[in-house]
Amino acid sequence: MSALNDFATWEPLLRLLRSAHAEKLAAPGGYVAGVIGRGSSTVPLKWRSPEPGRASLLSDYQAQHDAIRRVRAVVPDTGSGGVAFTVEIAPEGRAVLRLFDLGPAAGSGPGNAHPRVLVRVEGAVPEPWRRRPEPVPGVRSAPSVDPEALERTLRERIPGAIGATEEEIAAAEARLGVALPEEVKVLYRVTRARWEDWGGHEEAESVHAAVGFELSSLDHLAVFDASSRYFSWEHGAMEVSVTLPDAAVQDLVGSPGWIVIGGTGFGDQVAVDLTPGPRGHLGQVIVVDHEQSIGACLLAESLTDLVANPGRDWSARRSWDRLPFVARVHHRGVPSVEAAAHPDLEVLNLGVWDGEPFSLAPVLALPRLRTLSASRGTLADPREVGRLSGLEFVALTPEDWRVLLDAGAVPHSLSAAAITVNGDRDPRRTIALANEILALWDRPLITETVVHGDLGPLPTSGPESTAGRGGEPQPPRPAGERQGLGRVLPGLPGTPEPGPGPGADG
Structure with a gap:
């Protein structure tokens, strides 16, 4: 046992x-x-x-x-x-x-025993985590790139440092699967940044001060790709990845061209960017904020620029949580589904609403809509969800799921879904509902x-x-098996009551 x-x-x-x-x-x-x-x-x-x-x-x-x-x-x-x-x-x-x-195939919700997220496609990830960097024709290194000046400045600031050999640099490139920019090679030719090479914290701090961030050793260089950022379906499906024409850094979860060479000391990663945005430069220095799920911030156009002008600030603020990419319809946000409808809309959230419930008719034909989250009482006809053929994720209340299941209208395009539970609701009823959805998908x-x-x-x-x-x-x-589920509800012959065991959600 x-x-x-x-x-x-x-x-x-x-x-x-x-x-x-x-x-x-x-x-x-x-x-x-x-x-x-x-x-x-x-x-x-x-x-x-x-x-x-x-x-x-x-x-x-x-x-x-x-x-x-x-x-x-x-x-x-x-x-x-x-x-x-x-x-x-x-x-x-x-x-x-x-x-x-x-x-x-199931995960619990935050802070309770209810099954929250149900995964239909094993190993599937939200769309932003699948987004890859776009090629930028004509991208170049910044005018400030000057490997000789960079090396001269670093040797002046950290005299006697032990540098990496060409063989060690080549081995790092082979491990990463990328060719390092010349500035990065110069940096590690001056110091390989191994802790055992330093006499203690004081010497380490002097190296960090010389380069403008906490430098990682050559042995710890890493690629920051999409797998480097944690995701949950509930959170990730509500995010969008949008790179505008004037962006210096591509708005990505991660990139095979983000090579982490250190950190800020506060959990954020410092990387050189080999896949810059339309207005960026090859080999620019970026910061990947540990509190953000998508994007990175430009720190300097080159390592030469950063070392020559240390102590600069950066900001990870993003503005894609808004129209036309994300629409949050509620009593203090977007006033209607009609107002949210736009060809670029990816995420539609129907939040707290005191008025009449909404029809989804204005967004049924939108080409990029992939996520729908609807709070209690916001859908005039939950069966319309089944007509959103491009949905990969949907979050609905148990009541709306009941309507959708009874109508046989659960979208076939879903990769994952969530049951949104509010208030003091018996988790056994939610589990029975979750199993009904999982059975429909032939999932465990x-x-x-x-x-x-x-x-x-x-x-x-x-x-x-x-x-x-x-x-x-x-x-x-x-869970939810009818054997021994409880007595029959008065007036509803044959309907199990979720008393001592889980019952059908209604």
Whole structure:
């Protein structure tokens, strides 16, 4: 029996949850839900505040920390969001713990146990992550490029530095698969920037000051391509990659021509750019902001320019989160779908709206529309989503998904989708809906394992007892399976109620 499915593994956490949510659990149908992953967890426990005048101590939340760590230690390292769970605990102590294995096709939402993103195409990424640099005819190095002046300045600033050999530079080029610009070769001929060559932090700081950034060693040069930036479908599908004619840097997630040679010291990457924008220069120096998903900022037109004029500022501000590429229709944004319609529109977001719901008719024929996100009550007819033949990602409420599924109108072009859940909604119902979508796509379903145990009566005073009587798990089954789902709802013959188990979303 897997330790993850052993009631004893969960017992300390369940006792804390019962103590924190006794009233909710005692109510009819009451449950508590959460997610525990290898790297992070979302568990509804209140952390004890320190006494006024002192800092928090580990002892303030040791019990919570130990209980979560006990489970986390046995969560499989599968790269998914972790294990989602719900638990029901009767007043006398009988506990029903449901563990949901999201599998390779589903991911949990931020901060809750609901399955959020469903992936139809294995390995697919949002369109901006597929965008490659465009060739720029006639692109040249900047007039300021002067390898001799660069070398002379660097040797004056860092005398006695150990430089790389031509063989070492050639080996770096072979590893990267690109020919390095002459300025970069000059830089590393002066100093190969290995830590063991420096006497300590003071010498390292002198090198960084000489070049204008924290220089990486020749051995650590790297290509910053699209795979270098993390993405989630929910976030990535809402982004756009647009390079305008006057741009110095192409608006990309990454490029095979962005060669990282150092950093700013604040998590941002400094790179030489071999795929510049229409107004850029070959070998220009750019900064890739770690807080941005797309784009980079011009730092200097050349390494010669940067070394000669250090201490310059840069800004990573982008303005593509606007019309005509992205339209956010809500009570303080774009006033209508008609106003959002444009041939260049890629992302349409229907946000909080107090008026009549929208028809999608004005955008049905747009050639580039690939992402639709619609909040509750914003779609006049969810079936129109099925007529958007170019969609690769859609985020809808459970209610709109129900209409779309019943009409057989789920777009065939989707690579991924999301179920947008707001408020206190039973995750078991969302899981049943997610499995219906996954089954339509012939994708692996979310499975459920039920573990029974007994915590005994809730003590009337004193801390929760750590003694328990354990339990035996039931084998996994697809979540939402009709067997044993609950009683029949009055007035709806044959419809399972999502009581102790997940039911069909409605």
